[in-house]
Amino acid sequence: MGLKEKMHEIKLKYQGKKMAPAFNAIHTFLYTPNETTHSGGHVRAVDDLKRTMNTVILALVPCLLFGIFNTGYQHYSAINGFPENFSIWEHFITWDNFVLGAITVLPLVIVSYGVGLLIEFIFAVIKGHEVEEGYLVTGMLVPLIVPVDTPLWMLAVAVAFGVVIGKEVFGGTGMNILNPALTIRAFLFFAYPTWMSGDKVWVHGAVERAGTADAISGETILGYLAQGNTQEMYAKYDLSEMFFGFIPGSVGETSAFLILLGGLFLIFTKIASWRIMVSAVVGSLAMGWIFNLIVDFGWIPEYSKFYGLMSFEFWKHLIVGGLAFGIVYMATDPVTGSQTNKGKWIYGFLIGFLSVMIRVFNPGYPEGVFLAILLMNVFAPTIDHYVVRGNVNKRLKRLKNATILPDTVDGAAAELKAETV
């Protein structure tokens, strides 16, 4: 008996039982179900939610792999000093970087998926619905947007919080208001701020070594700018390093290049909304440009604490920090984002605009994208409401010219006809 028949038999055996959702989840992971259409159309397109989510995960894989290498690279280069003549094969893709990165990053991935899926399974069994695919993406996003040394227990607590409060209480995948991955990130940020910001958390080992003789620093570019150490930052990182991602930061969000590729892939596959991505980029450029103008006009003195970030060229905001990652992978979340096409333009633009604004003005943590997206998640239904009202009003306007004809009991239609002719 093949696996297919065996699984089918077990499926029949557990049908209607309490554990059926848990079993079905494994079964449907292995096999597309044998379900056939019974109402409506008899044929269906090939895409299902699993394929959709899987495509997003595929788009994230390069970021994860890069994150693994970069973790090792940042650690070793912080200890040994940055190489003068950087060669990607000699310094970046090395066995050492990979091993260190893997043993640091993979546990984050495992904890994220382990805890999250466990909760999903428990809720599915309790509520008797199928295990839904939403967490497949969330589970991959979470390890990519946290500092590399986030203690695993913190991550576990945050994931539990995010999945239960951020999603399940609203009814699960498709019903949530806030992006679950960002809910988890926000929980971490507000509950354990010392582990989530500062100059020690972005490079593996920096926290442990803090205060010792061989302490290493892991300031991010935004960190430098926020403190006004502009010269120091430019001395340390050049533009290509920012763009390709050989900089400290959350695990998966440093390489703007790979995020760009991932974004193009998602647009090409039509899985994520290009409208949101484009308008968010435009929004962030607009805000960055406004800040540049303020500096150009000399309205901000050089000793101002905002000077570093405000004078940062507007387009460079896109290649440092989590902005690009947030725009491509999280602003485009169809559930929590705007759902109408017009709404997506507004929603995306405001995310970009607010991200850069928060980035400059937030004194505690020079990053704004996650707060901007969460804020806009809350406003997305409002935006949609007004967009949809536009359509409703169009219909109401049309109604004024409606030709409502009398009933035809006594041949009124015939008379009307005679009149109109």
Next chain:
Amino acid sequence: MSKDIRIKKGLNINLVGAAEQTTIQAVSSNVYALNLDDFHGVTPKMLLKEGAELKAGEPIFHNKNEESMRFVSPVSGELVEIVRGARRRILSLKILADKEQVYHESKPVDLDKTDAAELRETLLMSGCWAFIKQRPYDIIANPVKTPKAIFVSGHNTAPLAADVDYVIKGKEKEIQAAITGLSKLTPGKVHVGVGDTTTSPFSQISGITLHKVSGPHPAGLVGTQINKIDPINKGEIVWTVSPQDLVIIGEYLLTGRFNAERTVALAGSSIKSPKYYTTKIGAEVSTFLYASGVKEEKFRLINGDVLTGYKTKPDGHLGFYNNTVTAIPEGDDYELFGWTKPVFNKISSSRALTFSWLNPKKKYNLDTNTNGEHRAFVVTGGYEEVFPLDIYPLQLLKACMVKDLDEMEQLGLYEVAPEDFSLTEFICVSKQPHQQIIRDSLDLLYQEIG
């Protein structure tokens, strides 16, 4: 006068097994049946008992709420069985056909002299009224209401559906009669949408406004054309009649005979040699199904096209409104990692490791597998790409699901029939039953607002 309608949004679903354009006279069926589900919303009241003899075109039952609306037998013979379901609801009526058909004759209608009221009465009594459908609600037209316009779609873009031009060729006289008659019942226009590549028999018909429609499916759906030509507002009524039904109405007006004959396309990848058959409404599908041959044992037989039809069996009967019967393979099998591996043999609106976009002309052999499980709505923006109406499909569906009557009204439920949501249902990654949701909501709205 013709106006062009160009549809940009939509999706052509090219399937294997289109009917070859040759028509064969089908073997005459022993038993004919009327499937009462075809007459959505009609509560039947029987006029005859089991065992009654009847002529073709003789009334069998009428609508309980509208007694003048009669439904007639497609053939002469004996009413052998009234099939009932739960709570004695009538499911179908079976008629054992006579060898020699006898018609219930009435006087031909003089279209020049008949006025609207008289014509309406004639159509109601003759059983031809059942062919006239109305929107809102997508039900048989309410004879008390006056439509603001009548819409006929002479263009079929649904996968494997019968080619309208081919089916009605040579029936111009009947169609002209039907159009002349029906146009008396509305002060508005009779709009006909035809394809832009071929010369439709409708181009020779007078008294209509012709619209050339181009673009992918659902360009051929009458709902799409209504929305582009003259959308329905609250309180307005429009009628829709399909071309092959115009032929029957026209023939009745010209000859006084209800001739239920029609040309049916037998199509689908499970059919060995798909072609057209001449048969009658209610004929047993097997009378022409096996003449074309069936390829596999497990196939799905559909009364209608693959997007809007309903399931039937070889011993089932041709539906009242259908001129297509489709057979496709059943897909009740598992597929290892079907959700993740690259797919070349199925259609997708995305490009997520699916490659149907590479070759838009390629014909596919789809089966009835849902390719996934039912989920909550997650993906957005996809429906809008295949939904050309000026309506927010996702928002309307959600309003329908929560039974928010106000919202349904405002978002345009009056303008749609379930078939308008057949494409959004096709591409839905959450495998939601869109057409069912719309049907239920239309029924609810009809019940509550009427």
